[in-house]
Amino acid sequence: MERLPGGRRPRLVSSLGLGRRSWEVTLDEERGRLAWRDPRPPRRAGENCFVPISEIISVEETELNKKQRNIGKWQKMTKLHAFTVYYVKKARNHRWRCSDVTFWCVDEHLCNQWIQALKELLEMQKSRPKQLLVYINPYGGKRQGKRIYEQKVAPLFSLASISTDVVITEHANHAKDNLFEVNIYKYDGVVCVGGDGMFSEVMHGLIGRIQKDSGIDQNNPKASLVQCNIRIGIIPAGSTDCICYSTVGISDPVTSALHIIVGDCQPLDVSSVHHNNMFLKYSVSLLGYGFYGDILKDSEKKRWMGPMRYDYSGFKTFLSHHYYEGTIAYQPAKHTLGSPRDKDSCRTGCYICKKSEQQLAEQHKDCGLKHEEGEEEWKVIKGKFLAINAVNMSCACPRSPKGLSPAAHLADGSADLILVRKCSRFDFLRYLVRHTNQDDQFDFPFVDVYRVKSFQFTSKLSEDNESNVMDIGKKRFGQFCRDHPACCCNIVNSTWNCDGETLDSSAIEVRVHCQLMKLFARGIEENCKDEAAYSQNSAEQLL
């Protein structure tokens, strides 16, 4: 379609057949949508529909089959020309599906004009991926990764003309190591089929590779890391799928495949974790010490149980009721507008994350004037904790639909540090139950939450170790107490759970890197508006 005078974008309006009737079909470039409406008077008219061009998956010339040709007597005598538009249809609970609509006409030229106009518009969607590198973990979650990809995802990628190189992993770290070897720059993105652990592997491979290629030393905890612009897509096939759920709103392979196809982009904060100037890991979801660290450690021995292992170990860990002594020092995140106690959650187009993006761009412009983190104040808290959870995002997942910190932001450059102090089993249970319902998780005297940009943790044990006051008898006593659930004192350390993997060190230094990477995702959309918009009975909505 050519531009109209004054730079206005054109409209293509035709009367096309849809089913047995003739519909007025409009391709409105100005509004960026394809709309079809029943031209009969409002009382007799059927539904009016539209789909944003950005959510059209593909368009194909179509041979009308016998069933489809049951469209009226006279048309049976004439040769009909048809095309099918495949598009994203939004269902409840953030679920996306691929739907299609077939239009027909007798004029071959008109049909081709429509196909060409739609294809041209799709070509103009520059953020869509054309070539993807796909890693499948065949052993994640319920071991369905390969089947999910082949049956649900690959057909959609092929419909959208996306070409793929697929690697089925053969061992842990296969994907990560591979990303240091392949020419990643020829791909528009990397897709991981698996759970949070598989995502973590791919993220470590990509971020690590970019830092290596840019000459950045990951072991330096103060290094300004280079942003990774190669997007990652997650096809959920794991046990928790928290990163997928928290960034899309549902853990559903078809929905995620469609987010990838339409080329959405969701920046993501990443925390770096160091110990004594040595890089340990990156984290995007949960860094948990105490309760979530102990669950993970126990559950690793029960991998054969699949996703059920977390229920088993969760119950066991709850009964053990261990608390841990240590010191936390943190730097509050003063740059961000929000607070962990906000009622609003991070949603598509979140203005708090946008503000952080602007600040980041300004920082990049005049990096000389950048704040030195070392200069900003540190706050120190000592205590006995049942759980220390630092989350970069809400950590919503099917087990906890609002997550551990419902108001945490995906891309604001901060993490929410949640400290659950020693309390009774009953109180801790009340706290855990609030992970699963609408009640305020932070409204307990034994729970504190801070929005931070960095923090450090040292366990009492490591402090004692450092000052050489540790003796073997004390170590043994620690072991002894762990074996007696009634005695909850703990002289041994817990383990850090870093996005579902254990860390070897209990003393860690954590720094949030604002929007270090990007996902193929749109963020979580506000529900009601979207559902209403796609099928309107009011013609005014379309005009």
Ligand SMILES: Nc1ncnc2c1ncn2[C@@H]1O[C@H](COP(=O)(O)OP(=O)(O)OP(=O)(O)O)[C@@H](O)[C@H]1O
């Ligand atoms: N072929 C493989 N064999 C064994 N382990 C693998 C293989 N491919 C990947 N892995 C490892 O398996 C671990 C877990 O995988 P994944 O995250 O996909 O599933 P999960 O642990 O069930 O899900 P979640 O992380 O959501 O709890 C990852 O850390 C990854 O390194």
Ligand SMILES: CCCCCCCCCCCCC/C=C/[C@@H](O)[C@H](CO)NC(=O)CCCCC
């Ligand atoms: C009596 C009711 C009590 C119910 C309590 C339910 C609480 C569920 C909270 C779930 C929080 C998940 C946080 C996400 C962590 C992921 O980075 C990580 C990797 O996948 N998963 C786990 O560590 C797995 C952690 C699984 C914990 C169960």
Ligand SMILES: [Ca+2]
């Ligand atoms: Ca964040």
